[in-house]
Amino acid sequence: MKTVIKTSELSKVYTNTAVPVHALKNVNLEFKEGEFTAIVGPSGSGKTTFLNVIGGLDKPTEGHVVIDDVDIATMKESQLFDFRLRHIGFVFQAYNLIPVLTAMENVSFIMLLQKKEKKEMQRRAKEMLEQVGLSDKLDVRPSQLSGGQQQRVAVARALASKPDFVLADEPTANLDTESAFNLLDIMLRLNREENITLIFSTHDQRVIEKARRVITLVDGAVDKDEYFERN
Amino acid sequence: MKTLLTLAWRNLWRKKRRTFITVSSVMFAVVLAIVLMSMVNGMKQQMIDSIISNISGHLQIQDVLYHDEPTMDHAMEYGKEVQDAVAAHDEFIEYTVPRIEGFCLASKELSTRGVYLMGVLPEKEDRMNNLLSRLKEGRMFTAEDDFVVIARGVANQLNLSVGDTIVLLGQGFQGMTAAGTYQVGGILEFPLPEQNNTLVYMPLQEAQHFFAAPGRLNSLILMLSDVSMADHLAGSIQEELDDEWYTLKTWEELMPDKVAAFEARDAQVRVFAWVLYIVAGFGIFGTIITMMYERLREFGILLSIGLKRSQLAGICMLETLFISIIGVIAGVFVGFPIVYWFYANPIQLADDLAEVMIDFGLEPFMSFSIASDIFVYQVLTIFIIALVVGLYPVRKLFRLDMISAARK
Structure with missing residues (x-):
């Protein structure tokens, strides 16, 4: 399988604190196409920092992040904006939809920034909203949707532009059990059907139990990297 | 561009009451400034007409x-x-x-x-x-x-x-x-x-x-x-x-003291008008700042998912311009009928004020002007203020740390 992301000797030190914080220490990982990976670990273990660095939101202090044969650690901010837009999908803990846009417009938004053709964009947005079970909510604004529905729109948004991989930072943390399972089922199905690489940071046991690969970070370093057979 | 316009326009109406109050403050400043300018320009024109018809004419040919x-x-x-x-x-x-x-x-x-x-x-x-x-x-x-x-x-x-x-x-x-x-x-x-x-x-x-x-x-x-x-x-x-023998003089060249007096008065009026503009400007500024700070997290997210800083800054600038443009248009719509009414029906002065006007060879009326430059001046001034005010969020956005903003 094709390697989507490869990190080598990845380190991140925050120096703007009283004492320097080593958030990541020499992390060497590879993520293959179509993997469904959970990054787990206690609070402060570096999960979010890891996602931020491989997502091009933050720069590593040392090391490399190679995506599609490009080391994004050396990119300028303006190049990273474009790179994120074209290669990476994001799902955040607090849904983070644009409140003044409808579900359909939210899902289309990234494709719009990518300047995709209008008809294709609308077709794909509709398709994604159908996939996440919200075909009857196309013209509804986020404030009229439940938390679970908003997060499903966020997933549709992240996947609609067919990114190389999707980073999800604790996507089920704010959801009730039913909504969380519902969301996980959708993401697993999309992972299988669209062969999209999904990487989660999570504390949520429900997510961990569904992941085929679980990486445990402790104090910024990889403690365990385990593979599981799941249905 | 259409998406940015749509976003900016819809953002404006997230809190309708606040936008309405800000637009109203711009509108009232424009109305007051229009009425003030119209009155001052009207009276100035009345005086200039009096000077031209009684003393200087429009042009004079004289010995050099x-x-x-x-x-x-x-x-x-x-x-x-x-x-x-x-x-x-x-x-x-x-x-x-x-x-x-x-x-x-x-x-x-x-x-x-x-x-x-x-x-x-x-x-x-x-x-x-x-x-x-x-x-x-x-x-x-x-x-x-x-x-x-x-x-x-x-x-x-x-x-x-x-x-x-x-x-x-x-x-x-x-x-x-x-x-x-x-x-x-x-x-x-x-x-x-x-x-x-x-x-x-x-x-x-x-x-x-x-x-x-x-x-x-x-x-x-x-x-x-x-x-x-x-x-x-x-x-x-x-x-x-x-030109060895003859020269042409305009009324301004013939009456430099009057021109200086008008300029001094114009300067006073401009100061007063600018006080109104500054009040309106701070109104817009307050709203823009509030709108920006309450959406910092959203800005962080938008930047994370691929919106460029320049596009986000464009949205914020458009929001400022929308508020200003709506306020100015409303101000002109309210202000024009007022000054037109006074233009068609000048205020008749009475008692001492009327005597002063008569003493100066003027009709005892307070005239108003409906010259287009009064309205153009308001539009341009508020537009410039909006651009200046809009620079603050732009500057802030270009320095925004998107990760900490997204975590807020």
Whole structure:
């Protein structure tokens, strides 16, 4: 399988604190196409920092992040904006939809920034909203949707532009059990059907139990990297 | 671009009440500024019209030295050159008013006063400043007569009545003595004391004879059909005249003290208007700052998913412009009918204020202007303020740490 992301000797030190914080220490990982990976670990273990660095939101202090044969650690901010837009999908803990846009417009938004053709964009947005079970909510604004529905729109948004991989930072943390399972089922199905690489940071046991690969970070370093057979 | 416009427009109405209050503050500032500017410009125009019709006209052709040294020696020759130059532009010139004028001593028996003698064509003068309406006793001379009409103050000081004789003594052209006795044919009344106590009118030809300056004028006043052409026309006529002998003066050049007074007053009004603009500007600024800080997390997310900083800054700038444009349009829509009503129905002044206006030779009305530049000025000013105010969020966005913003 094709390697989507490869990190080598990845380190991140925050120096703007009283004492320097080593958030990541020499992390060497590879993520293959179509993997469904959970990054787990206690609070402060570096999960979010890891996602931020491989997502091009933050720069590593040392090391490399190679995506599609490009080391994004050396990119300028303006190049990273474009790179994120074209290669990476994001799902955040607090849904983070644009409140003044409808579900359909939210899902289309990234494709719009990518300047995709209008008809294709609308077709794909509709398709994604159908996939996440919200075909009857196309013209509804986020404030009229439940938390679970908003997060499903966020997933549709992240996947609609067919990114190389999707980073999800604790996507089920704010959801009730039913909504969380519902969301996980959708993401697993999309992972299988669209062969999209999904990487989660999570504390949520429900997510961990569904992941085929679980990486445990402790104090910024990889403690365990385990593979599981799941249905 | 359409998406950015849509986002900015919808963001504006997230909190309708707040946007409404901000737009209202801009609107009221614009309305107040329009009414203020309209009133001030209207009264200024009233005064300028009065100066132009009573004193200077729109343009004057003079001897090149007359303005700096207004003596009879600098009376210009009113010959073919001047007449041809004027005739060549007659499509822009409504009419001309020739004048020869100078200080004289006037006496009757043992009383002597300094007066200002004006040699005029009565029908031209009347067309310019309604001179005949000032006539209270006797009759006005024709161009061929040889008597004078005097202002009421002169008549009182010298104890003159219609039918009496006045002796005039002055300095004529090139050292000649100007002297003569004239019958008083009529008495005029002027609102301004300096006019009422000094003016003596004489037929133009008789005055030229009196000053020993036949065929000469101190000034040829040009009244234009389109005032805005004055500067252009001055240059154009000047090209036809020998600039060694003749010069064209606009009313602003002839009345520099009045222009300075208007400029001082304009500056005061601008200060007051800018206070209004600054209040409106802070209103917009407050709203924009609040809108920005309450959406920092959203900004962080938008940047994370691929929106460029410049696009986000564009959205914020558009929001500022939308508020300003709506406020300005609303202000013009409310302000225009108000000033138009006052333009069509000037406020009639009463009591002391009316007397002051009459004393200054003005009608006792407060006039308003509906000149388009008043409205254009408001639009441009608020637009510039909006751009300046809008720079703050732009600057902030270009420095925003998207990770910490997204975590807020």
